[in-house]
Amino acid sequence: FQKYGYTHLSAGELLRDERKNPDSQYGELIEKYIKDGKIVPVEITISLLRREMDQTMAANAQKNKFLIDGFPRNQDNLQGWNKTMDGKADVSFVLFFDCNNEICIERCLERGKSSGRSDDNRESLEKRIQTYLQSTKPIIDLYEEMGKVKKIDASKSVDEVFDEVVKIFDKEG
Secondary structure (H helix, E strand, O other): OHHHOEEEEEHHHHHHHHHHOOOOOOHHHHHHHHHOOOOOOHHHHHHHHHHHHHHHHHHOOOOOEEEEEOOOOOHHHHHHHHHHHOOOOOOOOEEEEEOOHHHHHHHHHHHHHHHOOOOOOHHHHHHHHHHHHHHHHHHHHHHHHOOOEEEEEOOOOHHHHHHHHHHHHHHHO
16 A cells, blocks of 8 residues: 555554564553453554554655555544544545454454454454454444445455555545
């Protein structure tokens, strides 16, 4: 998505990297939340996202478009984002990869064979689905009411899903 001028930031990846950093004051806390399938406190996630955004733009002022994946996950995330980033960043659109629970679980279990992630097991995944339904789905619904959700059927093949994403970026990018 660099082709469209976006820098990809993964909230989950930033949290996992921070968790591994021995100098981090948040490492242990992040590990506990991730293992329990819970959402990490918003202040931590936003501080990591903002740090990455600031570093990217400091290196190149033209790089001011970001594809943030895995955020916001709940009302607290959304409020924290709006409070911290108001006037600093606008949400153009939300990509929603729609997929049924069993396909999601199977894919994550398959990924778990090589990922080394502590949350790629059925128990953590089922907790994550409950967290998604209670906390994340209402945020997607909110963005949908604003006309900002671009929905993709993610149960299809990787190539088919990618083609749908490219179409959206060609139109919105």
